[in-house]
Amino acid sequence: MEVIRITVRGTNCYVLRAQGGSLLIDPGPPGGEARIVDFLNRRGITGQEIRLILVTHAHLDHYGAASNVQSWSGAPIGCHPESVSLSQDARQAIPPAQTLRGSLVRWISLLLAPLRPHPPLRADVILPPGTELGSYGVDGRLVAVPGHSPDSLALISAEGDAFVGDLIINYSVPSQPLYQWNRDAWQQSRRLLASIQPRTVYVGHGEPFPGQQMDRILPARYQLGWWIR
Numbered sequence: 001m002e003v004i005r006i007t008v009r010g011t012n013c014y015v016l017r018a019q020g021g022s023l024l025i026d027p028g029p030p031g032g033e034a035r036i037v038d039f040l041n042r043r044g045i046t047g048q049e050i051r052l053i054l055v056t057h058a059h060l061d062h063y064g065a066a067s068n069v070q071s072w073s074g075a076p077i078g079c080h081p082e083s084v085s086l087s088q089d090a091r092q093a094i095p096p097a098q099t100l101r102g103s104l105v106r107w108i109s110l111l112l113a114p115l116r117p118h119p120p121l122r123a124d125v126i127l128p129p130g131t132e133l134g135s136y137g138v139d140g141r142l143v144a145v146p147g148h149s150p151d152s153l154a155l156i157s158a159e160g161d162a163f164v165g166d167l168i169i170n171y172s173v174p175s176q177p178l179y180q181w182n183r184d185a186w187q188q189s190r191r192l193l194a195s196i197q198p199r200t201v202y203v204g205h206g207e208p209f210p211g212q213q214m215d216r217i218l219p220a221r222y223q224l225g226w227w228i229r
């Protein structure tokens with residue numbers, strides 16, 4: 001299986017290209033579709049090849065371009081059972097932050113939320129944790145990894161790679177996400193992912209990293225640029 005990463009304004013979109021078809025994970029922020037479509041077209045990947053558009057969790061920077069990517073591809077949009085309703089609640093848009101600077105960003109965003117359009121997620125298929133994705137052409141399954149958000153899903157491929165959304169970020173070192181809905185749930189999800197012993201961990205923000213590094217996930221403040229507590 002080939003893994004293609006397209007970064008759109010800081011969010012990673014992945015295309016998993018397998019014999020049976022391709023799966024697109026996290027179409028990215030609103031307006032990002034042009035970059036994704038252009039990138040894939042140049043690599044000879046057609047919209048028809050995409051069998052599923054998977055949203056790892058209902059944050060706008062991950063699903064904002066979903067409808068427009070779907071217009072190009074025609075593939076169904078799939079998500080966790082709670083994602084659609086969570087996307088309709090602006091207060092869920094940014095979970096509580098782990099640093100002072102993150103908290104400031106969050107409060108300013110919440111204050112400005114009524115002024116900004118927040119298109120909700122629209123989904124065609126509901127994909128509960130445990131769903132096997134073979135019918136979409138890619139050998140893998142979905143695992144619940146709540147913590148950053150209640151509805152976080154990870155895709156574990158048959159080859160042992162993990163696509164984890166915002167469970168972990170890796171701008172400089174693999175670390176906790178700056179924003180967390182529930183820290184205890186996050187710890188459980190981290191332990192679950194470590195127990196799976198993934199080969200490579202593909203994150204929603206930053207660089208993929210080897211699964212061996214799962215044993216040492218640092219607090220969010222260790223990210224370069226986010227060190228102010």
Ligand SMILES: [Zn+2]
Nearest residue numbers: 057059148166
């Ligand atoms: Zn998120």
